[in-house]
Amino acid sequence: MLSYKKVFLIDSLGALLSAFLLGIVLVEFEIIFGMPRNAFYILSIAACLLMAYSFLGYLFVVKNESFYLKIIARVNLLYCCLILALMAYYYKKITFFGLIYFLAEITIIIILANLEFKIANGQTENRSE
Numbered sequence: 001m002l003s004y005k006k007v008f009l010i011d012s013l014g015a016l017l018s019a020f021l022l023g024i025v026l027v028e029f030e031i032i033f034g035m036p037r038n039a040f041y042i043l044s045i046a047a048c049l050l051m052a053y054s055f056l057g058y059l060f061v062v063k064n065e066s067f068y069l070k071i072i073a074r075v076n077l078l079y080c081c082l083i084l085a086l087m088a089y090y091y092k093k094i095t096f097f098g099l100i101y102f103l104a105e106i107t108i109i110i111i112l113a114n115l116e117f118k119i120a121n122g123q124t125e126n127r128s129e
Contacts, residue, residue: 004065007119008058011072011112015051018105019044026101033098039086046079066120073116080106080113 002010023044027037054072061068083102087094094102 002115002119004061004069004119005058007069007116008054008061008072011076011116012051012054012058014108014112015047015054019047019051022047032095033101034093034095035086035090035098035102036093039090043083043086046082050075050079066122069116069120073113073120076109076113076116080109 022040026033026035027040027044030037030040050072053075057068057072083106087099087102
């Protein structure tokens with residue numbers, strides 16, 4: 001199974017991808033997704049912060065891994081709430097493509113957070129590197 005380090009790395013790479021897509025790619029196609037530019041930037045900045053935390057966890061966490069993994073899992077879920085809040089706020093503007101993109105991102109993040117909680121709680125077969 002996955003180790004703490006690998007999960008932190010996966011989380012950081014996923015957040016980096018989200019930050020790149022939201023802050024550089026999708027923002028240029030605002031009309032296709034329906035989310036205003038400032039909302040894309042807010043989500044991108046949040047993804048950058050998540051990426052930094054997870055990457056620092058990958059590099060430096062050697063004790064209390066469970067504690068730090070639970071933090072990122074919870075913050076990932078809060079990030080999903082932020083996406084949902086922005087979708088609700090801009091619900092009249094969001095297009096079908098925006099809806100699909102954001103629901104897909106939320107789904108992936110929830111799956112990852114669930115995995116993080118399982119590993120943090122020792123519910124996997126093997127946590128070693």
